[in-house]
């Protein structure tokens with residue numbers, strides 16, 4: 450039994466109007482059990498407003514913050530009340546005190562707020578926080594999601610004016626026997642580097658629904674709408690942000706050129722050697738040099754590149770594809786916006802020439818379809834870079850959480866970590 454008054458006082462700080470009934474100390478290796486009782490006055494009936502009678506206690510046990518280097522359990526003796534009014538729909542009820550812990554809580558409010566900051570804001574693994582509290586993973590995860598949801602709900606000013614918005618897909622989960630991929634779309638303020646929301650799926654409908662539910666004035670303030678080369682996102686933007694100029698993300702444009710180049714390399718490899726690339730094959734040895742940015746290849750690398758292409762690319766198709774990729778990269782070296790547009794138009798045309806491999810013709814057709822969006826980068830200079838960076842943060846969350854099955858939980862965790870909520874509000878909210 451703990452009797453030192455200073456230490457007892459420490460255990461009760463922040464719990465509000467409570468009486469310490471006692472302390473149960475089972476010794477090292479067991480949680481310290483603090484028994485308390487609320488000092489709140491006798492309530493009236495919620496339903497009829499009448500006088501209520503005492504009907505004893507119901508005890509709940511909550512995980513509390515550690516004290517003196519040991520996990521703590523709060524054993525709360527809740528008063529039970531009954532309404533004697535026979536016409537009233539309420540027969541009995543249990544006292545509530547959200548200062549200690551809201552209804553159906555697993556953690557005390559102070560422990561839940563602490564855990565929400567550790568996991569939600571700092572991105573610490575749930576398991577680690579649970580170990581400090583001396584409880585299991587699910588208890589912490591459930592409470593972080595619950596309190597995080599309350600914080601996000603209360604934070605009505607979280608999303609401010611946005612000038613440039615970006616959408617990008619993230620893998621949400623691989624589900625079921627066939628590890629079917631389920632996708633989510635992140636909506637990002639690319640200027641403010643803030644995750645605005647997560648939308649299930651990667652369809653036009655999901656993105657449209659999200660934007661449609663935003664205030665009209667907010668939508669009108671958006672000047673730029675960044676996207677990868679995705680048809681669904683484009684048609685969503687066409688409908689919900691008709692006045693915003695669309696910008697194709699440079700990273701995705703260059704990545705597409707690299708993908709086509711890689712397809713040519715693999716096809717030529719197969720056609721010349723009759724098998725998939727392996728160690729010792731010239732086109733296999735050259736694969737990383739091909740997709741590297743040309744200005745970053747050393748003189749030695751350049752000589753090697755030329756030698757391997759001479760050996761493995763008899764009709765010069767890989768070479769053509771490599772030039773195509775470098776020319777696509779050249780779009781982003783142009784200073785003038787008008788030059789960029791005409792360069793891109795010409796490029797789309799050139800790549801569709803019959804002298805080019807079919808994969809590169811296909812790249813040309815894609816660029817032709819996206820010319821205005823590609824050239825708009827030169828005016829806006831906005832990219833999905835911040836979106837990608839946020840997606841990496843989200844991936845980190847997923848790793849520490851062993852993946853999420855429940856999209857709503859995933860969304861809340863992502864928003865807590867990358868959505869910049871006002872953490873000052875956490876002290877003022879209570880989940881319902």
Ligand SMILES: [Zn+2]
Pocket residue numbers: 494495496497498499532533534537538539
């Ligand atoms: Zn009543």
